Amino acid sequence: MEPPDFEAMNLTLEEEVFYPLCEEWRDGTEGSVFHLGSIFLVLGFMGGSGFYGLLYLFTFLTLGFFCSTIWAWSDSCTTDTFLWNFALFGVCVGQVLHVSYRLRSVTFDKDFQELYSCMFQKLGVSLGHFGKIVACCDGDIHTIEKDHCFAMEGKTPIDKLSVLLSGRINVTVNGEFLHYIYPYQFLDSPEWDSLRPSEEGVFQVTLRAESRCRFVAWRRKKLYLLFAKHRYIAKIFALVVRNDIAEKLYSLNDKAFDSQGHRYDLRLPSYCHMSRPELEKTDGLLQVPVQAGRTA
The missing domain is CATH 1.20.58 (Methane Monooxygenase Hydroxylase; Chain G, domain 1)
Incomplete structure (x- = not known):
């Protein structure tokens, strides 16, 4: 069998392909x-x-x-x-x-802007989420005059969560000084953490203003409704509240001394795991009562 005659069929096996080439490189840059x-x-x-x-x-x-x-x-x-x-x-x-x-x-008043910068911005909370937090408290700022009480021992119900914006609060139990609360610290974080959402309770400490104080407060029920809708906000509050409790606990560490004037560190395992008879021997140790989650 003879091969086909491609020339007679007017077909070509190869076609020449031409590509445009750069005729000349530019001497200068694009500008x-x-x-x-x-x-x-x-x-x-x-x-x-x-x-x-x-x-x-x-x-x-x-x-x-x-x-x-x-x-x-x-x-x-x-x-x-x-x-x-x-x-x-x-x-x-x-x-x-x-x-x-x-x-x-989503811009806020000066007080809330400073609250965001001091407490929430460093945790990566967006302005959108912080706006929901501000809306939960209706954007209200409350005031306590000097020598007035925020909470009375055994009387004031635990129905909100509050953050101090300015001034200083004195915390006492049975007339004995426990610690101070400073701006951008929670006023009632131990009480808040000591109760479940369905439980009710009253303060076991007295909080008295040493100067004119301003604070922001979230009602307990409204805040739990916000947590139910936004789990991220619930996690943020759990973090800042427990961190606040830890700071208050460590501040009480300076009040624990033995009879020889040596300071006990409440965080040390050697102290925390002492047996009851060993603790009774330290009769010179200053004891601070445990009241509604405020631990010493």
């Missing part, structure tokens, strides 16, 4: 606008999270794509590049306006 736009894009992609991080990100992306649009406009052969950069520039402008509007809608 300062192109490089400035690239720098803005690099800075933009270094943005963080949260509202301020998004605002930083899209601001620099807007500047970067704006410079790229100007650069593409200067070259009549880059119509598609110009259109893409202009479209991305418009998208970034819209994002900047959107984030700015949301950021403005």
Whole structure:
């Protein structure tokens, strides 16, 4: 059998393919606008999270794509590049306006802004979640005059959770001084942690203002409803409340001395695991009662 005659069939086995080549490299660079736009894009992609991080990100992306649009406009052969950069520039402008509007809608009064900076910002709580926390207390700031009591021993019910914003609170039990409460510490964290959501109780300590004090308070029922809707907020409060209790416990460590004037460290295993007869021998040790979760 003879092979087919490709020439007679007007077919070719190979076709020559030509690719455009760069005829001449440019002597100079693309220009300062192109490089400035690239720098803005690099800075933009270094943005963080949260509202301020998004605002930083899209601001620099807007500047970067704006410079790229100007650069593409200067070259009549880059119509598609110009259109893409202009479209991305418009998208970034819209994002900047959107984030700015949301950021403005979650701004707070000075007191709540300082509360956020001191207690919640370092834990990574977003302004959106903090806004829900502020809404739970209706944004109210309460005041205690000097020598007035926030809570009376055996009388005041435990129905809220409060944070001191200014002033100083003196905590006593049976007329004996326990410790002070300073700004941005909880007033009733041990009482809050000592009760379950369905339980009720009264303060076993007296909290008296040594100066004019201001505080923010969350009602117990409203706060538990917030926890049920937002488990993340519940975890944040559990963390800050128990950390506050630990700080109060360690502050009581300075009150424990033996008869020779040596200080006991309540955190040491050698002290915490002493047997009852051994504890009774330390008759010179200053004993601080355990009242409603306030441990010494």
